[in-house]
Amino acid sequence: MPVPAPNLYPDFNIVRLSHVEYRVQDLAKSRAFYVDTLGLQVTYEDQDRIYLRAMEERGHHCIVLVQADNSDVGVLGFKLFDDPDLDKAAAWFASKGLPVDWIERPHMGRTLRTRDPWGVPLEFYVKMDRLAPIHQKYKLYNGVKPLRIDHFNMFSADVDASVAFYNEMGFRTTEYTEDAETGKVWAAWMHRKGGVHDVAFTNGKGPRLHHTAFWVPTPLNIIDLLDLMATTGWVDNIERGPGRHGISNAFFLYILDPDGHRIEIYCSDYQTVDPDLEAIKWDLKDPQRQTLWGAAAPRSWFEHGSVFEGADLKESALKAQPIIAP
Amino acid sequence: MPVPAPNLYPDFNIVRLSHVEYRVQDLAKSRAFYVDTLGLQVTYEDQDRIYLRAMEERGHHCIVLVQADNSDVGVLGFKLFDDPDLDKAAAWFASKGLPVDWIERPHMGRTLRTRDPWGVPLEFYVKMDRLAPIHQKYKLYNGVKPLRIDHFNMFSADVDASVAFYNEMGFRTTEYTEDAETGKVWAAWMHRKGGVHDVAFTNGKGPRLHHTAFWVPTPLNIIDLLDLMATTGWVDNIERGPGRHGISNAFFLYILDPDGHRIEIYCSDYQTVDPDLEAIKWDLKDPQRQTLWGAAAPRSWFEHGSVFEGADLKESALKAQPIIAP
Amino acid sequence: MPVPAPNLYPDFNIVRLSHVEYRVQDLAKSRAFYVDTLGLQVTYEDQDRIYLRAMEERGHHCIVLVQADNSDVGVLGFKLFDDPDLDKAAAWFASKGLPVDWIERPHMGRTLRTRDPWGVPLEFYVKMDRLAPIHQKYKLYNGVKPLRIDHFNMFSADVDASVAFYNEMGFRTTEYTEDAETGKVWAAWMHRKGGVHDVAFTNGKGPRLHHTAFWVPTPLNIIDLLDLMATTGWVDNIERGPGRHGISNAFFLYILDPDGHRIEIYCSDYQTVDPDLEAIKWDLKDPQRQTLWGAAAPRSWFEHGSVFEGADLKESALKAQPIIAP
Amino acid sequence: MPVPAPNLYPDFNIVRLSHVEYRVQDLAKSRAFYVDTLGLQVTYEDQDRIYLRAMEERGHHCIVLVQADNSDVGVLGFKLFDDPDLDKAAAWFASKGLPVDWIERPHMGRTLRTRDPWGVPLEFYVKMDRLAPIHQKYKLYNGVKPLRIDHFNMFSADVDASVAFYNEMGFRTTEYTEDAETGKVWAAWMHRKGGVHDVAFTNGKGPRLHHTAFWVPTPLNIIDLLDLMATTGWVDNIERGPGRHGISNAFFLYILDPDGHRIEIYCSDYQTVDPDLEAIKWDLKDPQRQTLWGAAAPRSWFEHGSVFEGADLKESALKAQPIIAP
Known part of the structure; x- marks a missing residue:
């Protein structure tokens, strides 16, 4: 579908x-x-x-x-x-x-x-x-040099329904994964502001927040953050990456905050302002959609998410995603 | 004003x-x-x-x-x-x-x-x-790895009037330079797509096209282009840069094509989708608006532009811009 | 020891x-x-x-x-x-x-x-x-932009003995891993030319060549290679990385050639010309010595190597290295 | 000669x-x-x-x-x-x-x-x-992330004589500029540690120290320093760059400390350990030897240097270097 x-x-x-x-x-x-x-x-x-x-x-x-x-x-x-x-x-x-x-x-x-x-x-x-601009106050830059919030990614127990609802609000789909067996949309990336996404939905027990993402200038800032976290007591909070997503073409890193809220550090997506931009379809069985370079994500990345205050959780009717073993 | x-x-x-x-x-x-x-x-x-x-x-x-x-x-x-x-x-x-x-x-x-x-x-x-996407066909990437066209910059003999006209079309000003002596706008950057500009106007004999800009992934791609041009017979086509503009915060390089059409290679501006984004005002006397790092631009950069087919040229009533000597 | x-x-x-x-x-x-x-x-x-x-x-x-x-x-x-x-x-x-x-x-x-x-x-x-220099013929640069061969890394069935032999030839140890239980050197990095190593030895069935490494300008060249390999049919030849070694502080990627010979792409080690440079000791149980950022290496990386023509293989007396599970 | x-x-x-x-x-x-x-x-x-x-x-x-x-x-x-x-x-x-x-x-x-x-x-x-290593204490890195001192560059009133003296001490010439008219060496780069130079000499009133150079990881660190200096009151201490030297292939930036001592920030030279490395000869009239990309250096860069305590200054017999006008 x-x-x-x-x-x-x-x-x-x-x-x-x-x-x-x-x-x-x-x-x-x-x-x-x-x-x-x-x-x-x-x-x-x-x-x-x-x-x-x-x-x-x-x-x-x-x-x-x-x-x-x-x-x-x-x-x-x-x-x-x-x-x-x-x-x-x-x-x-x-x-x-x-x-x-x-x-x-x-x-x-x-x-x-x-x-x-x-x-x-x-x-x-x-x-x-x-507030007054600080983007040229370079003395203030540190850590990963986060430039702006980029998107939310959520688990949904019914991605087709989530996509339909947010589509009606005007979010436009840029890329999506289809489960060829069921014809269902497994995951979708939807934007308002002209990048690959403001919100994304992935099949799973939901609703839960998979991650919030921040945009940084270049992949080297992500490498700097890894070096910093690895040597200041945060090494166990590094969950996945660095790598390139097939979907969105993003260079990514996933880290966990002290409460387990997942943060993505992110750069390199593309401009999507054209209203006739064709959504790119990926096959659920194509491992490169997740990691263009082929490395597997850890199990936690598929399973863990943050619950929303006051929202009841529901299992997805779709079977669990095939996790590519390392 | x-x-x-x-x-x-x-x-x-x-x-x-x-x-x-x-x-x-x-x-x-x-x-x-x-x-x-x-x-x-x-x-x-x-x-x-x-x-x-x-x-x-x-x-x-x-x-x-x-x-x-x-x-x-x-x-x-x-x-x-x-x-x-x-x-x-x-x-x-x-x-x-x-x-x-x-x-x-x-x-x-x-x-x-x-x-x-x-x-x-x-x-x-x-x-x-x-056309079909090629942004993940990495074998095709070469040269400066241009990702997308970013903006046009034009000389205008009456920047206030140009800004008023394009503003009525919906272009929103993100940054501008004011001539404190005359109260006139000397230059303005205006966007539609959510970056610093789709079009910009600078005071001078006009209308002429100052340059067309292309967006690239990182400053290192600009350095790669400089190395390539410098060693393949294009060294004289390098006009200005690399450097950082105060205005727009862009990392830039200006080069001239064989006909003298100026191309800017560009990365690092910022997101401007907020409709209440406050325009940043620069003083015409602040040399860092042009080059944050202080290096002067060559005279050609202030004077040379491409004429538009069928358009009559007119001198600006404002006096020539002070060129900061090296 | x-x-x-x-x-x-x-x-x-x-x-x-x-x-x-x-x-x-x-x-x-x-x-x-x-x-x-x-x-x-x-x-x-x-x-x-x-x-x-x-x-x-x-x-x-x-x-x-x-x-x-x-x-x-x-x-x-x-x-x-x-x-x-x-x-x-x-x-x-x-x-x-x-x-x-x-x-x-x-x-x-x-x-x-x-x-x-x-x-x-x-x-x-x-x-x-x-041959004539080509390092400024930038038109020739492509792929990962390899600058020079950097080092050989070998499996040795008796690292202490290998280190003693190559030390006598003048190779100076810059970093090494000690197995605290046995007091044996598990792995050692030894140089002649002023970087972290020209040769390295790791405990295992040997002698075998673990990899040959090439030096590249920056981590971004390694990311470029990953994107290129991932989209030109070489994705299965990406074995490990990118990452940062604790030992040597190198930013690394390991790939396999069509015959299974392992190549490391590498940047960021440090200068070691001081004859009184103190060797850095790592504990075999410290997982950050291998990957500063904590990600596990795949099993193949610990086990696979290229045999030398005409050399007989021998098992190491030391027990197998603990592989950190992902 | x-x-x-x-x-x-x-x-x-x-x-x-x-x-x-x-x-x-x-x-x-x-x-x-x-x-x-x-x-x-x-x-x-x-x-x-x-x-x-x-x-x-x-x-x-x-x-x-x-x-x-x-x-x-x-x-x-x-x-x-x-x-x-x-x-x-x-x-x-x-x-x-x-x-x-x-x-x-x-x-x-x-x-x-x-x-x-x-x-x-x-x-x-x-x-x-x-002292104990700090190269992996990433929390300490800031500014331009200086990794090591790289070289001294001196004005000499008799470069041929300086080269002969330091050559006798074992410094090996990697690149030099010859004045075709006089057959004299105008400038020379000489190393001990395996890079392009530990010391260099340039014709001019001497002896004076032209600059001391520091090695940094990538050109992006130099861009970071420029942004930082430009926005923390040091913009007037930026003298020249960033750019690529033809000689040494270095990516460079020249800055002046509060006393006018010149510091070069530097990356990208090449390995020179081969004792039979052929010195590369440049023509004094080739402007790309100084700046591969063609931009002129400011006059101060040719004229200003730090005197040595207790050393008498002497003018060079060679005529002043042609400064390429911007």
């Missing part, structure tokens, strides 16, 4: 993914990971939470770390184009029978809080505090 | 810059430059013209080289979002008293031909022949 | 490792690997053999590929400092009861052929045909 | 260049330059002096900064192979009628202090305090 045709005229205009709230059990340890090791910049912090931005971002935050009892995900945030889009979004979610709440968020303007049909907590906004 | 507020709801939706037609006096020599040295891929060629694409492009061409008696620029091409945009664009140009012609172009669908108020030849289309 | 003190005044002066003769079963296929994929330059070829050099080498060859019935290793070659060193070397080998033959080699001057005590075929020379 | 044949059997064995003493007028400002900006590591400091090493060095220091009234150069230091070499060196200098003093140096063993015939202050030693 092919992915659905892109919806060129969605009810509301999502600009891009924006931020994620990670609930963490040891805020100081998370700070050591995200600030001292990855090099994200603190824009606000107190006893209970830390707000972070990457080097070229002018919005107030792309990650919120919240001290909590459970290591789960509080919300995925998206930026809308203009104020009317907020009301159109509210109407659209309401029409689907999904929750619509207007909430107060520090550093953000009017914010719509909802969930997708599988319980993934979402929030939409137009205005967030804007 | 600040740049105008972005027009978030233009009459028609321009996706991105798309292609340029360069008229050249020795097609074989131009082929040696663009294909054998830069590494662009030929998608069609005959006695009179060569069509080229970069490695991640699926549209048929980003450059058309046409054998001609004069070394000028035939047209700048832009891709629109959807068919209705073509008619809306035609209506908008007609409302401005500008020419509106529907022309036949090989490899392209319905094409609107017009000119901006200063005579710059423009064409707009929605459909161009789509 | 520590490694022996360096012998600062050996009987003869070895400048560096020089070349290897690989016997291969399909010369055309080997050419596709070494020339078309790795980018080594052919300096001579006929029906039966191909001579290759890397981009900064002026000696005639660093690899000789010989059409043969067996995929083994013909000889390891070393360059001596001056003519008298040849005779001193001959005397030294004779004094050890090892074979001493003066042989004719095309493209080489007077050549001493011998074997080490375990049967590894060795040849020593002072003069080899000198 | 060709350069002299290499002296393969010099009276004493110089291993490599080792360190330089810079006398500076504001120690705190020099610290900001060398430590906070370049990233060299402090190994000792007090009110009057700072000792520095680069990341892969285990010797105690490669630069000594000494608070002084004049911005000159105290001494150039070289490491000898073994203790007997020190006495042989003393005898050799004495035989030339040059000064021979045995001096006390903190952190160093027996030290021979002398001058070359033109007054350049030299010191030779075998033992210097050895």
